[in-house]
Amino acid sequence: MKKSLGKYITAICFLILIGVISCTSDEEITKDPASEELVTEAKKFLNGNIVLNTHATLNGVNKTLLKSGCPTKFNFEWSETDDNTFTVSLLNFTVGKMGMIISFKCDVQTMQLNTWEKDEYKGSGWFKFYGENGSTWSEDEGKSSSSKGSNVKGYYNVYTHEINFIVDYNMMNVRSECFLQTIDKGRINNYEEEFAQFEKDLAKYKEDHGL
Template structure:
């Protein structure tokens, strides 16, 4: 009987050790640099101003409202000193139902996908990028400035960007957490169309019209 108890205890301890070792190994993979060839390919396409569709939430409430999201202009700028690092900036971001304007910049670093992420983002060509403690500034609903003078934002501890990009298909998905007023932007999985930048103003104007119509139809002020 004692032997059985000892055996069960040993088995549970061994299982726990294996799980912890696996998680530790996976973490090391996550922190490792992405494949240099993939990064170089990403650098050649994922750069400059790119329009993507995003969903914006405040305290978990969808402020974008439309299923198609809001056309949002991001700028991707690669570091001149670190091949694995680039900067993502979002300037003058606002939607009609949000009531505030946000600017955000954050450096992100390319890494490999861990084993769980490889199952979710199957196929070749995927890289992961993540960064934290970005700069955020803008205007509140009443027009007053917060955290900056409109040119250089203050670092917001706890803010982050994490996402995934496929260099072969040009699919992208990432989340921006500003860690301010519970505001978050979700760039859902989509294929980049670099021609959207040429029609950004008209596309955003149409979004505002569709948003107003949606709010009227659903009795939202």
């Protein structure tokens, strides 16, 4: 009985050790850049001004209110010196009567998906992008200031052009959540009309719900 118990404990300890080693190895993989093939494909499409739907949240509460989110203009610009780095910029963002137009940018790096992320983002073509300590500026001030602690984390598929990411400003628990969607680059041509319609729909929603 004692020998059986000893073997059982030894087996459990061995499995725990293997798990720790696997997790450490998997964590190291996530820091490796995406493959050259994926980066090359991404540069062909994930560039310039792109309109995406986002939810602006404050303390976890969706301030854009509408399920479809708010049409938001982002810019993606790849580094000329580092193939695995690009800048994500949120341009002139405002919702309803915010009273201020905010812009934000952050350098991010491409990374491989870890084991758990591969289970969630199935199929080929996916890579992760992550960056920290961006900067913000307003149209009124015209100059940028460091947003220490802010970060951008997202996922992109170079073949289907699906994307989702979260911008955490590290300020008053405000985040922009770009939920999973397929990029339509033609939306940039109708951005002003889309945003104007969103403002009308938002005003009606508030009226209907007594907000």
